[in-house]
Amino acid sequence: MQMSENWFVDAPWAQLLCSTKIPADTLQRFITMSDEVLDVADGLGNTSVIPSSWEISPEKFQEHDVLSYTMEMVSKYMNTMLSNGNVKQNMDNVISDGPHTQWNSRIITAWIVSQKEDDYLPVHAHNQVTADHQFAKISGVMYLKLPKQMERKLDETSLKTGKDGQIAFTGMGDADPLQTTSLYNIQPEIGWFYIFPSTLNHQVYPFKGEGERRGISFNVDFMSKEQLEKLQKLQG
Amino acid sequence: MKMGENWHVNAPWAQLVCSTQIPEDKVVKFYAISNEVLDEAEATDDPYGNGVIPLPWVIPYDKFGKYGVTEYIMEMIQHYLDTILSNGNIHSHLNTIIPGGPHTQWHSRIVAAWVVSQKENDYIPVHTHHLNGAHEESCKISGILYLKVPEQMKVDNVDNNDIAIRGGRDGQILFTGMGGVDPFSTTMQYNIQPEVGWLYLFPSSLNHQVYPFKGEGERRGISFNIDVISQEQLDIMILQNEEEQNADE
Numbered sequence: 340m341q342m343s344e345n346w347f348v349d350a351p352w353a354q355l356l357c358s359t360k361i362p363a364d365t366l367q368r369f370i371t372m373s374d375e376v377l378d379v380a381d382g383l384g385n386t387s388v389i390p391s392s393w394e395i396s397p398e399k400f401q402e403h404d405v406l407s408y409t410m411e412m413v414s415k416y417m418n419t420m421l422s423n424g425n426v427k428q429n430m431d432n433v434i435s436d437g438p439h440t441q442w443n444s445r446i447i448t449a450w451i452v453s454q455k456e457d458d459y460l461p462v463h464a465h466n467q468v469t470a471d472h473q474f475a476k477i478s479g480v481m482y483l484k485l486p487k488q489m490e491r492k493l494d495e496t497s498l499k500t501g502k503d504g505q506i507a508f509t510g511m512g513d514a515d516p517l518q519t520t521s522l523y524n525i526q527p528e529i530g531w532f533y534i535f536p537s538t539l540n541h542q543v544y545p546f547k548g549e550g551e552r553r554g555i556s557f558n559v560d561f562m563s564k565e566q567l568e569k570l571q572k573l574q575g
Numbered sequence: 576m577k578m579g580e581n582w583h584v585n586a587p588w589a590q591l592v593c594s595t596q597i598p599e600d601k602v603v604k605f606y607a608i609s610n611e612v613l614d615e616a617e618a619t620d621d622p623y624g625n626g627v628i629p630l631p632w633v634i635p636y637d638k639f640g641k642y643g644v645t646e647y648i649m650e651m652i653q654h655y656l657d658t659i660l661s662n663g664n665i666h667s668h669l670n671t672i673i674p675g676g677p678h679t680q681w682h683s684r685i686v687a688a689w690v691v692s693q694k695e696n697d698y699i700p701v702h703t704h705h706l707n708g709a710h711e712e713s714c715k716i717s718g719i720l721y722l723k724v725p726e727q728m729k730v731d732n733v734d735n736n737d738i739a740i741r742g743g744r745d746g747q748i749l750f751t752g753m754g755g756v757d758p759f760s761t762t763m764q765y766n767i768q769p770e771v772g773w774l775y776l777f778p779s780s781l782n783h784q785v786y787p788f789k790g791e792g793e794r795r796g797i798s799f800n801i802d803v804i805s806q807e808q809l810d811i812m813i814l815q816n817e818e819e820q821n822a823d824e
Contacts, residue, residue: 342578345595348658352752352763353589356663359581419584420760424592429762432742466757476759500671510588512754515780517715518659520668521588536757 340422351424354510354539356523357416359532361481365408366530369555370483372403373451390458392450395555400446413444413477413559416534439563447475449557452543454504458552459545462509465558466537475558478539480506481532486550489527502526504546508539527552576661587663590752590781592765593655595774597647597720602772604642605797606722608634609690629697631689634797639685648718652683652801655716655776678805686714688799691785693746697794698787701751704800705779714800717781719748720774725792730770744768746788750781769794 342348361369376395400406421427431437452460465478489504501507505524513521525533535541537558546552562570578584597605616632639645660666670676691699704717726732728746743749747766755763767775777783779800788794 340578340584342576342658346654346658347594348576349592349594349765350586350589350752350754351765352754352761353586354754354757354761356585358583358585415582419578419582423760424765425762426760430759433758510586510754511756512586512588512590512752514753515590515778517669517672518662518665518778518780519588519590520664523585523587523663536760538757 340419349424351426351429353423353512354536355416355420355423356508356510356533356535356539357419358534359412359415361408361530361532363530365405366483368403368405369481372399372405373483373553373555375399375403376451377453390452390454390460392452392556395449395451395557397446397449400449406446409446409479409557410444412532412534413479414442416477417442417444417561420536434563434566436563436565436569439565441564442561443564443567444477444559444561446557447560449555452552452554452556454543454546454552456547456549457545460543462540462542464538464540465556474560475537476561477534477559478537478556479532479534479559480554480556482527482529482552482554484551484553485527485529486546486548486552488548488550489546489552500524501544503544504552506533506541506543508535508541510539527554576658585663587665587668589662589754590778591659591662592750592752592781593658593776595651595654597772597774599772601644601647602722604644605720608638608642608644609692609722609795609797612638612690613692628699629691629693631691631798634688634690634799636685636688639688645685648685648799649683651718651774651776652716656681656683656803673805673808675805675807675811678807680806681803682806682809683716683801683803686800686802688797691794691796691798693785693788693794695789695791696787699785701782701784703780703782704798713802714779715803716776716801717779717798718774718776718801719796719798721769721771721794721796723793723795724769724771725788725790725794727790727792728769728788728794730768742766743786745786746794748775748783748785750777750783752781769796 340348376393376399400409431439465475467475501524505526508523509521510523513519576584612632612634639648670678704714743766747768750765751763752765755761
C-alpha cells in the first residue's frame with residue numbers, strides 16, 4: 340500500500356480497517372433513510388439488552404440516492420486491500436477462475452442499530468453465509484446519531500482500555516509486544532464510516548443516560564468478472 | 576494511518592513491513608561498506624561454520640558514520656516509527672505499556688549490523704531478531720537492504736507470474752506474519768523478490784527467511800537491528816543512576 344512518495348506499508352496478514360468521513364449532504368440522506376425505516380418498523384424494538392436490528396432493503400439505498408456513494412467506498416476498500424502486499428495474488432490463488440481482473444460488489448444485508456441506555460452488542464463477526472448462499476466478505480458501519488454525553492473529547496488511555504459506547508475491534512495477530520495490539524477501541528463520531536473484512540470481530544459497549552446511538556451496518560459480497568462469466572456459462 | 580485525502584487505513588494488530596527505494600548515491604556508499612567489511616573479514620572468518628547457512632559479517636559501528644549513511648538510516652527509522660505510531664491506537668498502547676509515559680519523543684540507535692553474502696544453495700532459516708542471546712543487545716526494529724542480486728534473480732529476468740509471489744521462489748525473502756484470519760483479504764506468507772537498492776523495515780519480532788538459489792552470482796544485503804527508547808524512559812534512567820550514586824556516597 341503506497342502511503343506517500345517512496346514509502347510503502349504492507350501487512351498482508353492483517354485485517355484492514357478503513358475509515359472515511361461522509362460528505363454532509365450524503366450523511367443527511369443516510370439519516371433520512373434511517374428515520375424512514377425506523378418509522379415504518381415502529382414497535383419491533385428491544386426484547387433484551389441487545390437491541391434488535393431494523394432491516395434496510397437494498398432498494399432503500401437506491402431510493403435515497405446513497406447507493407453509488409456506498410459502493411464507491413466499498414470499491415476503494417477493495418483497491419486498498421488488493422494493494423496490501425500479495426493479497427491480490429492470494430485472491431487469484433484461493434478463488435477459482437483467476438487471475439481476476441475486475442470485482443463486482445453488492446449489498447446483501449443492511450440494518451439500523453439504534454441503541455439506548457444500557458444496550459450493548461456482544462462480540463460478533465459478519466462472515467456468515469446467508470440462506471440463499473450469499474457470502475458476506477466486507478462489512479461496514481457508519482454513525483448517524485450519538486448521545487450528547489458521548490460527544491466528548493477522548494483521553495488517550497481510553498483508546499486502549501475501552502469506554503462507554505465505543506466500538507471495539509479485536510484483530511488477529513498482535514505478535515509484537517510494542518508495535519501491535521489486538522484491541523482497538525473507537526469513539527464513534529457522527530458522519531464517520533468504517534469498512535472492514537466481515538471476519539473482523541467487534542462489539543459495542545453500553546452507555547448511560549439519555550439519547551440514541553444510531554448507526555447503519557451492512558454486509559457486502561463480491562464476485563469477480565471471471566466468476567460471474569463462469570456462473571453464467573453454467574446456467575446456460 | 577492516512578493513505579490519501581479522507582481515507583485512513585488501520586490495523587494495530589499487524590506487524591507492518593515498510594519499504595522504500597534508497598537514493599542511488601546512498602546505495603553506492605552501502606555497497607562500499609559491504610566491500611570493505613568482506614575484504615577485512617576474508618582472511619579470518621569461516622563463511623559457513625560447517626553448514627549451508629552463510630555466517631553474517633559484522634559491520635563495526637563506526638562504518639556507517641565513516642561512509643556518511645547513519646543519518647539516512649535514522650531518517651528512515653524515524654519514518655517507520657511515525658508510521659507505526661499512526662497505526663490505530665499504537666501510540667496510546669505504547670504510552671500504557673511502557674513506564675514513564677506519555678512518551679513524547681523517541682530515540683533510536685543501531686545495536687547490530689551485518690553483511691549477508693549468499694552464494695548458490697545458501698539459505699537462511701526462519702528466524703526473528705528480537706530474541707537475542709544474553710550477550711546481545713535487545714532490539715525492536717530491524718531492517719534489510721539489498722546491494723547485489725544474481726542475474727537470474729533480477730526482477731526483469733524472472734517469470735513474475737502471480738502465483739510465484741504467493742508460492743515462493745529461489746532467493747526470495749519470505750515474511751510470515753501473525754494473523755491471516757480472513758480467507759480472502761489476508762495471507763500469512765509474503766514473498767518478496769529482492770531488488771538492488773530497496774530497504775525494508777519491520778518489527779524485530781516478524782518471522783522471516785531466505786530461500787536458496789541456483790547458479791552463479793551473489794545475493795548480498797545489509798541487515799541491522801535498532802533499539803528504541805523514549806525521552807521519558809531516558810529521564811527515568813538518569814534519575815535512577817543519580818539516586819544510586821547518591822546512595823553509594
